[in-house]
Amino acid sequence: MRLRLARTVVRPATLDEAWRAKGEHGDAARFLGGGVDLALLALSDVTTLIDLSGLGLSYIRIQGEHLRLGATTTMTAAIESPLVAAHAQGFLRDVLRKVASPLQRNLATLGGTLARAHPWSDVIPALLVLDAELLLYDGSEKTLTLERFLGERGKSGVPLIAEIHLPGMPEGVRGAFAKFTRTAFDVGMLNVACLGAIEKQKWTGVRIAIGGTPALATRLRAVEEMLEGKPADVDQITSAASAASDAIDVRDDRRASAEYRRTLTRELTARCLLEIAQLPERISP
């Protein structure tokens, strides 16, 4: 169980060198960030690893309104960063603390998580509600929303992820995340990320993303719009959670049935919205 044919390690110093190495070796080459997925997948056809650690992409900084996270930043580095803790009241930090274990988070990189884009990823719904954008390189730099990046995946090769941008959040914006797993360590059967603020007891800027359906996470814009300007009370949350449950595209897989995922969508969406609204109630079954 390993990359038996991986004999060559390329250590580029620039994005362009990394990109050209990928062009040269094609599918037989993989970018090496934390290497967690490469170690687990043990692809038998990979002969070349392109180590990204020399690109200087392990950083977290504020530039203008944006929080910028280099692609090879580990999950632990993000969790421990005061800048991440100060962004959207520490929402991303709190989500990352629920991903895998500290031993894995010390290795796994944010860029690697997005490049691999597992449908059950807990990081992706969180970044979707944070309106993340990616700085990519495919011969030249370009910026794409994470949502578009995920939508276009697989269509024209995988660009190299250089940086994750998180737009600044107005004061009062809070996020909440919930997942349902068989054990604390297992991949979730479904996960929900919500973000928004409450002004004069009314919802504003609500964003909802649901992942592990079992497909890749998507935003539920119809439900987001439905809540905008509505009272932040249990009734509205109950109807929004039901609307999310109706709207979500779910399927059966070995982890859970579609029906079960619908129930989870309703319950977890409600829990997240109640948490943001700081309401202790539960919705009625």
Place this chain on the structure above:
Amino acid sequence: MKLSLTINGVPRSVTADDAGETLLTILRREGYSGVKKGCGAGDCGACAVLLNGRAVNSCLVLAAKADGAEIITVEGLAMGGRLHPLQEAFLDEGAVQCGYCTPGMLMSAIDLLTRNPDPNEHEIREAISGNLCRCTGYAKQIRAIQIAAKRMRDGGDD
């Protein structure tokens, strides 16, 4: 593939079969048998070592990633014939049953105490959440880490 590693403070040149071989396999072949193989898939934490100061699953570290790194295994904890305060505390508290998870558990605890000399119980639980103990001895291990933390704060054994 030739790798330059610093293992427990000693610079070593070791050979990996290929760039995709794991650090776990390499370390065990080099005689560091305190690094245990459990699941081999990043779930159990028995193979944890410090990689450039952070505890990681060595079964998930590719040779290509380890090259040039500083590695500490459980064999590197005792100094001058004296056990590390964490090892002492694990013995004192009976926190070792079959012992298979212990090396990995110690490395996670070192990572924690290096950054947080006075962790609360919740922080300890979170820090060892990637280390599975099938003898279900978590209570004693948590107590041992608390005691070691206190001894290290009070007495400068380390």
